[in-house]
Amino acid sequence: MKINELARKLGISARTIRFYEQNGLLPGVEREDNRYRVFSDEDVWRLQTIIALREAGMTVKDIREVLESESAQHTVTDRERLRYYLELQQALLAGQWLEMRRMAETTSQMLELLQKEQELPLQEFFELAQQARQLRELRQHWRDHWNFDQRASEHDQQVHTDRAAYPGYNEVLTHTATSVRAAQGERGLDLGTGTGNLAGKLLAQGAHMAGIDQSREMLKQCRSKFPALDVRVGNLLSIPYDDRSFDFVVSSFAFRYLAEPELPLALTEIRRVLKPHGRICISDIMPDEASASVSSPIIVLQNWLEQHDYMLQRTSPYAGVFTLLAVPIRPSSSR
């Protein structure tokens, strides 16, 4: 098949097909004596895959990597790699979607200011822009360091042997799962689910659980341990789920990875994916008394939650660990 026929068939320009070939997405296309390209059935399949992945917004570079060793025999690892790249894409798009939404919001705020101010509110515009940029940089920062993967294989031993990093691991998980009081059929989300130990307990209680984690290795193990668990690659600052998806959000030993300015952002995200009546239950290490200041993580969490009309219950399932249960006083109307 020659290039124009193929282009017509697939609904893209011949120019684009050449462009893909040039960029290494279509290796080994045959030529006739006159240098015309001849596309095989294999090439056609490949091109269709490319078009599909482009439609998902994947970059040409990423597609090249996905298709790299993918040859005639579709092996298990090809499937794994494709899945991995699609998951990365999903996480990336979740971030961009939030970013777009934030831009739309900033625009609305600017219009509002313009409406009610006599003078041109340039100073306010500038301040809005500053805030917006800070938000973006915080989210951006996360994307840079998501290589938790090495630790995944030892994770399940480590949580039981490393008492300093995971004090009372099992007790804390059980306590967290109990505190949130999951009802049959409720939908819950576990943030930083790791290999799914907390989510697994809630599954056993009859909840429908989803989870996110940074590490695809963790998620791989998680899937084999709990096939019923819906896990995605993502981080706490841009959660790859829709608004109002969950009745509750839980998290254990994950919030420690957030820097202080990231905490409110994570909570805003949590509130976004929660249904209006949704509750939150977070467990992690308590900072020791000496370093506990006004800005200690748990205080920041408490303050934010109280300011946003949550009723709090703080317990300590184990020495040095806190569990914070937050239930909305009245269903939050916005977001």
Place this chain on the structure above:
DNA sequence: TTTCTCACA
């Protein structure tokens, strides 16, 4: 018709 290169957004 198709290919290739240069330039452009």
Place this chain on the structure above:
DNA sequence: TGTGAGGA
């Protein structure tokens, strides 16, 4: 990440 022009 493509596209348009123009010569071969």
